[in-house]
Amino acid sequence: MLKLRDGIVELYRKVATSLPPDVEEALRSALDKEEEGSPAFSSLSVTLSNIRSARETARPLCQDTGVPVFFLKVPAGLSHLELKDTIMEATRIATEKVPLRPNAVDVITEQNSGDNTGAGFPVIYLEETTATTLAIDLMLKGGGSENAGQLYKLPAEDLRAQRDLDGVRKCVLDAVQKAQGRGCPPYIIGVGLGASKDQVTRLAKDQLMRKLADMNKIDALAELETRLLKDINDLGIGPQGLGGRTTAIGVKIGANHRHPASYFVDVSISCWANRRGRLIW
Template identity: 65%
Template sequence: MSALDDAVVELYRKAATSLPPDVVNALSIARSHEAKGSRASLALSVILENIRAASKSARPLCQDTGIPVFFLRIPACVSYREVKNTIVKGTKLATRAVPLRPNAVDTLTEKNSEDNTGTGFPVIYCDEARGNRLIIDLMLKGSGSENIGQTYKLPDEALFAERELDGVRKCVLDAVQKAQGRGCPPYIIGVGVGATRDQVTRLSKEQLLRRLDDANRHPILARLEKTIRDDVNALNIGPVGLGGRTTALAVKIAVNYRHPATYFVDVSVACWADRRARLIYDIQNSKYRIQS
């Protein structure tokens, strides 16, 4: 597993210094929709120029290199503990090498660990993979956008939101209306619906790994994603929150079964700097590749 140390550093570098092509593409399209010379157009031009400059110089495109959130899919023959140790080690190495901003703070002493590791940091979720490939998805989750996420319990009287998909739509609109421009729009919005509070927060976060141009395999959810995106954009909060046509690039929704008496909705928001990258490691030949 030690061959993976360098791979994890590379994964961090990829995630921190470039954006996936589907996100860059969506930002370019968003710019073409804004009036020339408007604040929104200026903001998107600076954002696109920033992405180019970061990628060219291999520098983190935002100074907040965020909370590293990992989603692992581990083959049955591989130890989770071993992968976790590799990630922690790789995180320490990457903090110096990329460099990442040291963002892990001890809640009791307020001391920064200076290497982006500590109890529960980075955040790691794990599932078992099919086959022999270890898949490591990394999201560098900006804290500004993390702070505007919200969890709802339906029904919600203030929002006229019932236990139905239209209630989910209202939750997302409420979260964005409250957030305004504070989480660096245009946003990518992940939504999770299910039986318990803890479950839906993970589910919504996981939706942020999806490609912006993918299609939800449930036609109802695919339609709902578009409806909510269009409604969010109608709010006219705009890029960086100073008005404009694009407040959300995409909305991604997943639903689980729920208890008849519970209906939790979690809204997880990514800033335009939606930094994600994937490491695929073949256990049999110890070869890996990294993709965005």
């Protein structure tokens, strides 16, 4: 487990200091669409230059290194408890070495643990896989964009949103309209649909791990993703919320079965710094 621990520390470093190439590419095309001299253009130029220097100097590209969220696919026979312990230890080391900003705060005493570990911190999801290799996905989810997320239950009368995919579309637009520039656009939007609140929030986060080019396998959801991306960009909120053509660079939707009485829609918003990465062991 010692080598795995060091592998996770390196995964932290990679995810905190370099943006996935598809996200960087999407931001570069967003820059091409804005007018030179506009706030959108100048903020995107600075953002791209920030991404470059963070990677070159191996410094976290945003000071908010977020809540670490792990998704593990574990081959049968590997102990989940040991894996969790290894992640905790790697987190302590990464906080000092990368460094990461200590973000785990005790709700009662208001004391920061100083090493990014605590109750339910980092967030760790494990599930068994039939594959023979262990896959560890890590997302560093910034607080500003996490705060911009919303949970809806359909129907939502104020939005005239019924229990159908068009109702889902209205919820997502409402969440982005409410977020404005506060969560650092251009955004990547993850949406989870299903029967219970706890499940849809996780499903929405899962979507943020998908590559931007990843097409939904379900045609109706793929269509909705495309439609929503266009609608969101029609809002005109723009990079940094200062107006412009690109408010989002990706919308990804996942659906579980729902209960006849329940139709939950969770909208998870990621800032442009959609820091995600994978370690295969």
